Amino acid sequence: MPDRRHDATILHADLDAFYASVEQLLDPSLRGLPIAVGGGVVLAASYEAKRFGVHGGMSGRRARELCPGLRFVGGHFREYQRLADQVMTILGDATPHVQRISIDEAFLDVAGSVRLFGPPAEIASQLRRRVRDEVGLPISIGVARTKHLAKIASQVAKPDGLVVVPPEEERAFLDPLPVGLMWGVGPVTRERLERLGIRTIGDLAASDPRAMGSVLGRTVGPKLVALAANDDPRRVRRSGRAGSVGAQSAFPAALATRELVRPVLGHLADRVAGRLRTAGRAGRTVTVRIRFADLRSITRSSTVASAVSTTLTLTEMAERLVLGAVDAMAVTPSINLLAISVSNLVEQPAHQTRLLLDLPGEPIAPAEADGRRWSVDRSVDAIRARFGRRAVGYASAERGGVGHAPDDFRELAEHEL
DNA sequence: TCTGGGGTCCTAGGACCC
DNA sequence: TCTGGGGTCCTAGGACCC
Numbered sequence: 247m248p249d250r251r252h253d254a255t256i257l258h259a260d261l262d263a264f265y266a267s268v269e270q271l272l273d274p275s276l277r278g279l280p281i282a283v284g285g286g287v288v289l290a291a292s293y294e295a296k297r298f299g300v301h302g303g304m305s306g307r308r309a310r311e312l313c314p315g316l317r318f319v320g321g322h323f324r325e326y327q328r329l330a331d332q333v334m335t336i337l338g339d340a341t342p343h344v345q346r347i348s349i350d351e352a353f354l355d356v357a358g359s360v361r362l363f364g365p366p367a368e369i370a371s372q373l374r375r376r377v378r379d380e381v382g383l384p385i386s387i388g389v390a391r392t393k394h395l396a397k398i399a400s401q402v403a404k405p406d407g408l409v410v411v412p413p414e415e416e417r418a419f420l421d422p423l424p425v426g427l428m429w430g431v432g433p434v435t436r437e438r439l440e441r442l443g444i445r446t447i448g449d450l451a452a453s454d455p456r457a458m459g460s461v462l463g464r465t466v467g468p469k470l471v472a473l474a475a476n477d478d479p480r481r482v483r484r485s486g487r488a489g490s491v492g493a494q495s496a497f498p499a500a501l502a503t504r505e506l507v508r509p510v511l512g513h514l515a516d517r518v519a520g521r522l523r524t525a526g527r528a529g530r531t532v533t534v535r536i537r538f539a540d541l542r543s544i545t546r547s548s549t550v551a552s553a554v555s556t557t558l559t560l561t562e563m564a565e566r567l568v569l570g571a572v573d574a575m576a577v578t579p580s581i582n583l584l585a586i587s588v589s590n591l592v593e594q595p596a597h598q599t600r601l602l603l604d605l606p607g608e609p610i611a612p613a614e615a616d617g618r619r620w621s622v623d624r625s626v627d628a629i630r631a632r633f634g635r636r637a638v639g640y641a642s643a644e645r646g647g648v649g650h651a652p653d654d655f656r657e658l659a660e661h662e663l
Numbered sequence: 664t665c666t667g668g669g670g671t672c673c674t675a676g677g678a679c680c681c
Numbered sequence: 682t683c684t685g686g687g688g689t690c691c692t693a694g695g696a697c698c699c
Contacts, residue, residue, distance in 0.1 A: 264699095284666090285666095286666055286667095287666040287667070288666095302699085303664095303666085304664080304666095305664060305665080305666070306666090307664090308664065347671095347698090347699090348670090348698075348699050349699075350699080351699085429697085429698085430672080430673090430696080430697065430698090431696095431697085432696060432697045432698080433696095433697090434695085434696060434697085435696070435697085467673060467674065469672090469673070470673090488669090488670075488671095489670085489671075490669090490670070490671085491669090491670090492668090492669065492670075493668080493669080494667085494668060494669080495667095495668090496666085496667065496668085531691085531692095533692090533693095541665080543694090544693080544694080545692085545693060545694070546692085546693085547691080547692060547693075548691095548692095549690085549691060549692085583667095585668090585669095587669090587670090656667095656668060656669080659667095659668050659669040659670075659699080660668090660669060660670090661669070661670060661671095
């Protein structure tokens with residue numbers, strides 16, 4: 247692709263209030279009404295509900311207080327995935343350079359498409375129209391020279407809008423905007439910056455972390471300051487595969503006994519390792535996270551030479567890490583949540599692993615033991631592939647308050663492996 | 664106001680090697 | 682023997698995003 251980084255050819259496309267918009271699409275009687283997807287928690291709110299201050303992450307009770315007429319609707323998770331995929335296909339018609347960064351948003355670089363389809367702003371308009379006509383959903387698009395600018399532009403464009411930032415207007419566009427609009431500036435950083443008198447992106451761009459001493463240096467790294475100064479070298483890359491796979495489970499502290507650790511980890515390892523095997527991958531680094539009753543959490547990790555994808559091996563490694571950390575503590579803590587994550591992923595196609603015969607009476611070398619575990623796992627995988635996930639359960643894993651989140655929602659959050 | 668799950672990236676320190 | 686620089690890998694924690 248020719249280097250046209252001086253042109254505004256990056257698009258950031260972002261579906262508006264995605265889950266809520268889908269619900270309104272599926273049930274026309276919900277259109278124009280304040281609705282929230284979810285129940286105990288608001289997963290997404292329609293713009294009609296947002297006007298009352300309702301937003302994602304808020305408890306259902308709080309949302310009802312703010313907006314008495316709020317309608318809660320159950321999530322049609324399969325439809326979210328299907329419609330979002332449909333939208334991505336449309337985006338892919340404009341250019342092969344599409345980087346999907348979540349279920350409902352993506353970066354595009356249309357530098358190579360200009361001759362075919364016209365200027366970027368026109369491409370963006372066409373895409374918006376097609377998504378509206380063919381899928382029925384509103385989508386906002388920002389067009390600029392860099393990913394950071396395009397992302398901010400799409401936020402400014404919402405709802406259902408298009409904002410183009412010409413290269414010569416970047417500084418004027420950026421400077422007055424609140425820092426909180428920047429990618430990577432959340433509530434914590436925004437609060438710290440506020441205390442330093444930094445409120446706008448322009449303020450941050452004008453600041454020098456070294457000159458301001460270590461306070462600013464610790465608050466924001468050089469990367470963030472560079473972004474504020476409009477220095478963003480990141481390219482649009484085709485969506486890659488996930489770099490890690492994990493699973494977690496929260497449970498009432500009252501249940502958190504040492505005895506619970508093993509079954510919970512077994513259940514988590516079963517999910518993680520199963521996904522790894524399905525994707526033909528394995529990981530060298532195993533990380534566990536332990537959250538305590540006071541919501542503080544710690545992580546412990548271990549990196550091994552040969553990548554892991556068997557359920558039992560992963561369970562054992564995780565258990566060693568968790569118990570090692572817990573036993574080192576002065577008092578046995580109440581555990582609130584356990585998580586397993588596997589990273590440092592490598593390819594491990596099925597045919598690469600030897601299937602070993604189980605000869606009765608023969609001692610089993612460690613490597614062979616893992617081979618045996620692997621073939622057992624593959625058998626379980628095969629049964630599940632035919633008869634569904636629940637056909638074979640991991641021993642005693644379904645008990646103990648594990649697995650609160652609906653499976654559909656969980657699958658939605660899983661990234662492409 | 665404290666729901667829950669799956670991810671990424673950044674920073675910093677230490678070990679180790681050249 | 683001491684000093685120093687640079688690169689890579691690992692570990693841990695934290696913030697953030699959807």
